[in-house]
Amino acid sequence: MGEQLGVKEYRLALRENKLAGLKCKTCGFVTAPPRLACRNCGATDSEVVVLSGKGKIVTFTTVFIPPENHRGQGPYLVVVVELEEGPWIMGNIQGADPEKATLDLIGKAVYMNNDLIPNDRKPPEDIAPMFVLGG
Numbered sequence: 001m002g003e004q005l006g007v008k009e010y011r012l013a014l015r016e017n018k019l020a021g022l023k024c025k026t027c028g029f030v031t032a033p034p035r036l037a038c039r040n041c042g043a044t045d046s047e048v049v050v051l052s053g054k055g056k057i058v059t060f061t062t063v064f065i066p067p068e069n070h071r072g073q074g075p076y077l078v079v080v081v082e083l084e085e086g087p088w089i090m091g092n093i094q095g096a097d098p099e100k101a102t103l104d105l106i107g108k109a110v111y112m113n114n115d116l117i118p119n120d121r122k123p124p125e126d127i128a129p130m131f132v133l134g135g
């Protein structure tokens with residue numbers, strides 16, 4: 001991966017099951033998905049890092065009625081995961097029943113596995129991290 005990480009590069013990496021982020025050269029804070037400036041100190045000098053994709057669930061939402069452009073069917077879960085490296089990112093989750101999701105999910109260990117999404121079903125502009133329960 002180069003020194004530049006835009007949204008396009010971020011999504012292309014996701015298709016290869018890689019989670020990319022930006023590490024601030026000033027304060028070391030890791031930002032993912034990529035932004036123009038460090039979320040911690042506002043500096044714009046950063047380097048591209050590949051993140052572990054491991055973390056824990058901070059919160060989740062059950063979506064019963066998908067947005068019109070969504071290909072899947074409701075209900076499904078959207079999770080916010082705090083990554084080992086620090087950033088919080090949103091994604092989808094496999095292995096948890098949206099109908100039975102309870103607050104027990106919060107704090108559960110997850111890892112990213114975008115191999116679960118067949119690439120032909122997910123054009124790059126649509127792709128989001130797919131998490132699986134487990135350490």
Ligand SMILES: [Zn+2]
Binds near residue numbers: 024026
């Ligand atoms: Zn910074």
